[in-house]
Amino acid sequence: MTSIEKIQLDRVCEELERVGWERLEVGELEGVVRGDVFREKIKELNKAEFERHGEDKILPQIFSALESADEVKILDYLRYGITIFIRQWNAMIPVTIKLVDFENPDKNSFHYVREQSFTFANLVIRPDITLFINGIPIVVIEGKSPVLPETEPYLEGLNQIMRYQKENPELFKFVQFGISTDGYRYPYIPTLPRREITTPRDFSFWKKDKKEDIFYLLAPRHLIDYIGYFIFFIRDKKGERKKILARYMQYYAAKRVMDRISKYLSKEDEKRNGLIWHWQGSGKTYLMFLIGNLFLHRYQERNPLVFMVIDRLELQEQLTDAMKSIENKRLGDVRVVERIEELKEIIKNADREWGLKIVTIQKFQPKEIELKKTVKKREVLFLIDEAHRSQYGDLAATMRKIFQNAMFIGFTGTPVFRKYRNTFSHFAYPPEEPYLDVYFIQDSQRDGFTLPLIYRLIEERYVDVLLSERDIRDIIDNYEEDEELTEKVILGEISDIKTKLRKNINKQIIFLSGEKRIRRVIEYIRSCIDQDTENFRFKAMIVATNRKACVIYKRILDEFYPEEFSEVVMSYQANERDNEIHSFKQRIAKKYDPDWSKANSMIKEKFIKEENPKVLIVTDMLLTGFDAPILKVMYLDKVLHYHRLLQAIARVNRPYNELEKTCGLIVDSVGLFKHLQKTINIYNYLARENTEEIRRDLKNAFKDSKENLEVLSKNISSIRAKLKELYDMDIDWIKDNLRSDPEVIPYIKEKVGLISLLFGRDDNATKLIAIIKDTLNIYRGLGADPNKLDYKDDIEVLSIIYQEFWRKIKGEVKRKLRKELWDAIIDWIHKSMIVGDMEEKFRKEISPTVMTKPAVYDILSTDFYNIHSIVRERLANPLYKEIFDRLERLKKEWITRNIGVEEFLKELKELDKTVKGYMRIEQEEPWKRVTEFTKVYLKDKAGIEIDLKPMEHQLRTIFTRRRLLDVDRKRLNLEIAKLLVKTQIPYKERLKLEREIMNLIEEEVRKGLWITS
Structure with missing residues (x-):
């Protein structure tokens, strides 16, 4: 010590x-x-x-x-x-x-x-x-x-x-x-x-x-x-x-609720409602359990009864799974009320009933339940999830009328307060008490329980896909008039009505779900999804305007990507009138399960746990209550309003520590940003209650790309000034001479060495490194925003500085780390920041006879990960997969010291040369690239050289048509068989080689179609 x-x-x-x-x-x-x-x-x-x-x-x-x-x-x-x-x-x-x-x-x-x-x-x-x-x-x-x-x-x-x-x-x-x-x-x-x-x-x-x-x-x-x-x-x-372990905000909220309960049951106070306003992702499900558990234990001698109320079957499944996963034998069995008859039996025996029940609000049907039978018992606690929904009509009125002395605690991240739908009025006591406890966006982000959200509007050249301001206003006005009916019309669940509402929004629905427009949106998504998802380290969600649009999105995406790349999660009707939706429903039933609810659950599970699907297409389902930390990007192609908008975009705010997720990204192809601001402004009710901080949180929580670019610009200016003032380090000189002056790298190392010595001892050095790290994260979080490229040169220099800093620190703290290959930070920097000439400069510097041993380790590891990152992004191609396997073996040999520096370098240079050859092939015309890769594969795999000209005409046709058909596959397979039958390869080996070549061709054809379309 x-x-x-x-x-x-x-x-x-x-x-x-x-x-x-x-x-x-x-x-x-x-x-x-x-x-x-x-x-x-x-x-x-x-x-x-x-x-x-x-x-x-x-x-x-x-x-x-x-x-x-x-x-x-x-x-x-x-x-x-x-x-x-x-x-x-x-x-x-x-x-x-x-x-x-x-x-x-x-x-x-x-x-x-x-x-x-x-x-x-x-x-x-x-x-x-x-x-x-x-x-x-x-x-x-x-x-x-x-x-x-x-x-x-x-x-x-x-x-x-x-x-x-x-x-x-x-x-x-x-x-x-x-x-x-x-x-x-x-x-x-x-x-x-x-x-x-x-x-x-x-x-x-x-x-x-x-x-x-x-x-x-x-x-x-x-x-x-x-x-x-x-x-x-x-x-x-x-x-x-x-x-x-309960988080502090859960602890304080639970204590406040129990204080309300205690005062009510002791008749010290007649207040029996409360609103818990906690932002999405802050742990409301476990908070509900904590409160229910506290209540059951504290009043166990009085037969306490707890209802957890939800309004959707998918949420019932999630809540039930969460409650049953808790190891708490004294809580008793968690009972799900499946039928109205079960609920009626509970009501009948309410005085003797105790324990935790999960029930949907839809069970409280006024026509099914005898309203004259009321429960006088006070020890009944309703914990209502998503309290801003389904709590304003006959179902909620029935619940409250029957349990007239019960306590009602509402939980929401997005309260509603319109004339006829006011969460505060139903669960709190405005104006003196608008809520019992609040934990809002800024609190959650500051504590790291949720992430900041970055907003980006689709690029100007795709302006034709945006709705007009008037069209958006029409849809939102209809939502305000009748939310449930409007949503059913948009989803296509009501198709035969001739109401004024239908006429008002029919034009917008047709526009948003039009195939030509969706193709344009997909064109944009394809141009940026790699960067937005950080080369699919994370995943994405497309929110389509209705179920028909979901199916169209899926069909068009399948033209460019493998079928498993994307999946649709949506509801289905017993008798689908739309032929394409009907066919898609049958396809899902065959692939997953005839029960569409089970099929959707299977797809969600695959999205969270498996490599594919990488993209989920939804319209209504999963916009609330779906927690998938790997989800980073939402392509928003649907008009959402108020609380629905806030809830939907919060799907991408969950941290994912294993992959260092820094933000969620919202990409808007409709034109909702102005209405996002209006959504924020509807919270002016709270402004009169001295809660200016909450209003500020709402305004600050959703920053568009311009705001983040401004922060980026200010940070870079500040860093440049501090480096010059404190360490005499000239960023502009480094930028101008980085690729031409061999003295730049030694200059950087000298200056960074001073910073590393002062780090942890001097506030200026410590704060400087922190702001550099934040700046790099902001740059990365901007995804495919083209405006960020204005700062690319600055970021490249800062990346080198940050990389060199950690090299120095790691060298001072643990010398033994130099015996291992550099890990994720170098991988990320070189994959995302340092490109082109800088990589070539490092390669030229590799010379064990000139450099010291630690420097060799640094350069070798850097060079290794440059190649590794290129190959890893192309693993679908078996040629690159073979290179990847060789790199992994080389890495293992290096770490275990079975080979030395010179042997490592020799093998690495060979692999580098091969990769460069493959990358040159990638620059060819798509049809030529396919034939060239096939030639290389045949030579490497079977040691044969074949003239592939007979295939070229057919490949040209495919790329001209921009679609790969089944007949194309058969013809290509036949041509391959004809070419291989002329060789001396044994029959079984020839069949295996045919399959492998066909897989290679199909992958490259798909890739080529994606690049050229």
């Missing part, structure tokens, strides 16, 4: 003592508990039981239970005590021994110990600080020096806590979470016995009044409360156990 770390930990101990913890010296353990404290406290908390039955009958059973329990059972023991059995007369009497007193927190002991040793399988670990409640280890704290230069210092502490969980699984059955600190920040992370050490990702920062304050959570009363109700385990879809 360094002196700096000791000082930081001393401060932590001072804060712990301030909030109520006492220091305890290192002592002997019984298992992992402090036996001396533990024995004393449980005797004190269970005095009557110990006096009646004696210590000898109780303690052995307690220690035995603790030793055999897993982490779920341990948490249960902490909350509810351990039930043991003691023989009395001729019977075994159950006796519950309390480990922690939750009703009287002050009766517990709260100790912290510095560097307490814990041993498991002869391996000793010593957390810097361990917190014990009644001698039971509950929290561990690791401190790290704030001047670690390579990364955020607290991340090293989190990594150490992750190692501890594997090294001593017995301890982490008891420890509920770990905290790392550099003296400034205190991230906390769930802990449990782990089989593998993984990168810490699910850490959070506790806040109080919008300021980080972990010691608020660690205050004994708060920690007792948190352990009691705000930690739970789930089983994910793979069956793996995970621990969930």
